[in-house]
Amino acid sequence: MKLKITFFFLLICISSGVVAQAGYRIEGQIKNLKGGSCILANYYAAQIYAKDTAQADANGRFVFEGAQPLPGGIYEVVLPDRKTLFRVLITDDQTFSFTADTTDMIGSSRITGSRDNELFYDFQRFMKGKEDEYQRLKAQKVPDTDKRVKDLQEQRKKFYDTFMKENEGSFTVKLFKASAEPELPPAPKLPNGKTDSAWVFNYYKNHFWDNFDFADVRMIQTPFLHQKLERYIKDLTVQSEDSIIKEVDFVVNKAIAGKQKDVISYCIWFITNQYENAKIVGTEGVFVHMGEKYYLTGIMPVTDSSTLKNISERIKILKPLLVNKTLPDIGVMSYRDASRLDYIHGVKADYQVIFFYSPTCGHCRESAPKLKVIQEKLHSQGVEIMTIAIDGSEDDWRKFVKEFKLENLINSYGLVASRQVVYRNDYDTYSTPTIYILDKNKKIIARRIGVEDLEPFLNVYKKRIAMESKAGQPTSTSSRQ
Template sequence: MRYVFSLILLTFFSYTLSAQSGYKITAHIKGLQDSTCYLAYYTGLGNGQFFVQDTAKADAEGTITFTGTKKLPEGLYVISISQWRLFDVIVDADQQFELFTDKESVAEGNPPKNMKVTGSMENTLFYEMNNQMKARMAALQQLRPQAQTDPKAAEQVKAIQKELLDYRKKFIREHAGSFTAQLFKAAGEPEVPTAPKLPNGKTDSTFAYRYYKKHYFDGVDLTDERLLRTPFLQQKLDYYFDNLVHQLPDSLIKEADFLMSRAKGNEMRRYVAYRITSKYEQSRVLGTEALFVHMGEKYYVGEPVLWDSSTVSNFKNRIKILKPLLTGNKIPNMYQTDTLGKPLNLYDVKANYTVLVIYADDCSHCRESTPNLKKFYEKYKSKGVKIYATDLRRDVNEWKKFIHEFKTQDFINVIDVHKDAQGKTVHYTDYLNTFDAQATPTIYVLDKDKKILARRFPVDELDKYFEFLLSQPGKK
């Protein structure tokens, strides 16, 4: 595939907190020697992605000391002693504490089973909570296979699940105000009550989904910027939009605005806007670019204080390109000439459906997909489908060779090559900025009025899409 233009790079900026008394975090790991270790926080930008804040070398006794004159941003951190050998640690307002564990415990999994904490009530709570949960989860996992066939084991599973839930509630209640309780709440899921009966006496089959969705963010405090340095907020946002929100522009926009209304503070608003927006610029779901445009207009261009000037400028330019090309809009006219050099513009095409294909004759992906495009056309031409294919390289000889090689004479083959009054070759079509042809082939499906039904469509999915399209009432 040839790439004509790189995608917009969305940059998320993290700001450090002001300096106070600095930090000193010491970890004593028995059995560890002469290893370079890292103190890093969860970025919220993807699984397994951390931002390293400090580096220290373990001495011969296994002691690591991370120290600095400025306070660390508060959140959930990891101390990494080797590749994928790490353990969680909470960094809150009190940043002078010690941890005691051993290399074997760290190697067995996170959190280490043997851990002693001094000087940090938050980490004492954190490890107490994790050890309690880990013991119950181990018993639960052991019983699950047996519970499939043994009613007694199934009852034990239910009892442990209730015990876990009760422990969670009790911990949150007794330690309200602690960051550990906040983490526990953020990682939790809604308890769905029994579905009510409808007036006809049947159980409301959609109640569980609606309740779960409505209360999904109840435990997430979108004013607490410490959650930005944990994996939970990213996981929550991704799951919500991937599994609970209908992938329709209006639904997506409504939910995005709902979450942004709850997000307070520049750092939190910046992250939530970034995480939602970055999913939908190049989404494979039809029509969802409308959410990207909405977010860009309202929360990037509309809230420039959150971003640097280059990010705002990039969004203005991207919105200018994308907004006219959203599903439902009439596509801009394309001024082209045919194989005889005569004008044949996009709006001149009379068809129930026009498939606009922007390709490059030297693009390997275009060459691989053209046979499938021919098969698609043979199947649907009787339904009033026409293919309007333009070669963006504007090399007339290579364009005609491509048509001959792939025998696409039944397509409406056009090129952006014109002659002005003085006989000079001129070009009228801006493929990149008018038609967003960042990669080739770029495909648009248009109705009889040249309104966009679908865009950036893979050739291999055209057949499936048209089967669906023509099955709709009133279509033929």
């Protein structure tokens, strides 16, 4: 089940960041452009949307014009070939003009009437010129140790430092800072003389958000917020539930401190969306955390009551079934003796696989032969597999077991139970097959993984258990699928 927590706030927030002025007028002329429809497109985090269109004449002239001012941010002028882009910054100056040549959009660019766009292209022209010089030297096989190369590097650094200092406070500088990597000081050395890589990583991570302005609503209309969130949460954070929750709260608190509702909403939405259907075992609790802390408390503004209802219901189902929780027990009809019940908690094994399925489900039928192979291979290693049919007739169930020769597994029919069970709610079986892996205490160590992932997961998990036991550390249950 996909809750589809989408950009519901996009339509109501897209107009934020508007300054008090009378509309916009952007005149453009592109040399070598012989007519056609041009698009003015705005970023909204990772997405880009058409905002306005204009028809270019035979001389490549066109005008974007509107009665209402544009939200500040990064925009792209998309030329008729739909491949060539000319980037413009929208700030308070929304009446300006530019010219460029399709043969060199950056080098030929000239801006009139917008200070930030002038700065933006002055910077790019200088850097592009130095890069062209560097490439000419490289073509001549000049080594990087050559004085000419070092001089170029020094010129670029000096220009950058001066530019950033002299134009501090401009939107252009703010964008360059937001997109830049943290500058690393010399790292300390380990006793063996090697660089302390852990120190480098921690410094980088601790300073990752230093130059990002959460208080500037225009940042939501750039690609940088999305890019930084993705890198910080996915690449710089250990993918275990506790670590992720700590870091996402850190980021959301930064957004809250910035007091821009669009930025706050996007940060919360992005993180929640990553873990709504978690791709990493043991991280489903992040969705529960985000839902309880931000959605259900009203910190995340949601105008659609059905969205809140869906989130609340999903949390109610998911929370008791998270990794490290004890899987609820149930009595189900035994294949070997229909007069008795098999209980999940009655199986004695170091590891227990629970396979909820439907005898008529295509994916379940594809998985059955693999399940048999795994049982034959892992049974001697203390692994027991229990299948529970949660759909179809008793006859369908028995035919399924015989057809795939699963008699050596613990096969059960779940529609005759000692208590009323709604599998979709009680065991989160919104699709079949649904698989859980339990330890000897019936605690969940993995959930909703594929049959093909069972053996690799158990191999990695057992190795981790052994290593952490040897080191005297608590076991982590998160693992990439």
